[in-house]
Amino acid sequence: MQIEDFDFHLPEELIAQTPLKDRTSSRLCVLDKQTSEITHRHFKDITTYLQAGDCLVLNDTKVLPARLYGVKSDTGAKIEVLLLHQQEEDTWEVLVKPAKKVKIGTEVVFGNGELKATCIDLKDHGGRIMTFSYTGIFYEILDQLGEMPLPPYIKEQLPEQDRYQTVYAKEKGSAAAPTAGLHFTDKLLADIEAMGVNIVFVTLHVGLGTFRPVSVDSIEDHDMHSEFYSMSEVAAEKLNEAKATGRRIISVGTTSTRTLETVVRDHDKFVATSGWTDIFIYPPYEFRAIDGLITNFHLPKSTLIMMISALAGKEAILHAYNEAVKEKYRFFSFGDAMLIL
Structure with a gap:
């Protein structure tokens, strides 16, 4: 068919x-x-x-409010990270933009540093495996820093x-x-x-x-x-x-x-x-x-x-x-x- x-x-x-x-x-x-x-x-x-x-x-x-906006810890370059699914407690498969700026060992900092992520593996099509570090409860921090990942065909902000x-x-x-x-x-x-x-x-x-x-x-x-x-x-x-x-x-x-x-x-x-x-x-x-x-x-x-x-x-x-x-x-x-x- x-x-x-x-x-x-x-x-x-x-x-x-x-x-x-x-x-x-x-x-x-x-x-x-x-x-x-x-x-x-x-x-x-x-x-x-x-x-x-x-x-x-x-x-x-x-x-999850799974879209996060952060910066590379070494250069300050802006990086967008979208959580896809949890592999282990603090390890997630994610999508990153721009992918070419995130290599193995790259650290991304979110907010005022209360959440950080380090790339530990590369996947196809902008996918990465990242390990997160933080103080406190991960999902509470995500509620503070993350945004809802609306589908690509929705252009309006969600109030x-x-x-x-x-x-x-x-x-x-x-x-x-x-x-x-x-x-x-x-x-x-x-x-x-x-x-x-x-x-x-x-x-x-x-x-x-x-x-x-x-x-x-x-x-x-x-x-x-x-x-x-x-x-x-x-x-x-x-x-x-x-x-x-x-x-x-x-x-x-x-x-x-x-x-x-x-x-x-x-x-x-x-x-x-x-x-x-x-x-x-x-x-x-x-x-x-x-x-x-x-x-x-x-x-x-x-x-x-x-x-x-x-x-x-x-x-x-x-x-x-x-x-x-x-x-x-x-x-x-x-x-x-x-x-x-």
Whole structure:
């Protein structure tokens, strides 16, 4: 299958630059994966499509304020460092700019010197392994000095850092938000739970590979990025019970979906486990874990639009996307949502 098969025309003005004040006021495009019928609603109407006994699966990862600005200790040259993932307690894989100025042994100083990093290894494409030194608690220092690493297509400054965080974010480790969850409020989740819907949490730390374009013509040749995931015993029990009783499992976001499908692929059922997944879902694919999906609108030719095409069919997805463009839906991280059932 070719990458061009997943292209569509997206006017730049439809890329949402700022979040809506009310999370639940975003629009909701509902796509019936059996009939390809499209219904236009608002996200607060999501309860209309949920039933008692459903499992709604949320990714509780928390975005780190992972972008740091510092200077080289020897020359004072400005260096930008973006934390990707933690390898050991104080050792991280990072991206640096400009990469040519950061070699093995280079020390970068942040703030007034309360945080320092030394490069200990070189990776491809501006990647580095750096060891951090500090006095105090690392994450508290990061909260003071770091900035939210907004996606490259967002040019506006974010006035409130928490707006790029789900209300249920808990497990620190992501370089980007699981954006389908940004539409939920505490009240909406309470209303959903009161309906008898089981809310289940899994964790997948979103990496910047999410935004990496597919650079091959044939999608079968694409190397998928790896992301760390975990599933608890409690989550596994609830999900297995839903499967056993014929209840629906509806994942919130492609990251939750990657976690669920990885676990079932590897174990034939849901189990308490953790690890790294590089699962790449594209048509044709038989979903074994989920029955429905809540997601945002994705980039043309991205691995994310390939995943949802596997769930609802490429023609139905591209038709829905063209309809969303015509109806001026807002796209990407701060944009509107789609429900596929």
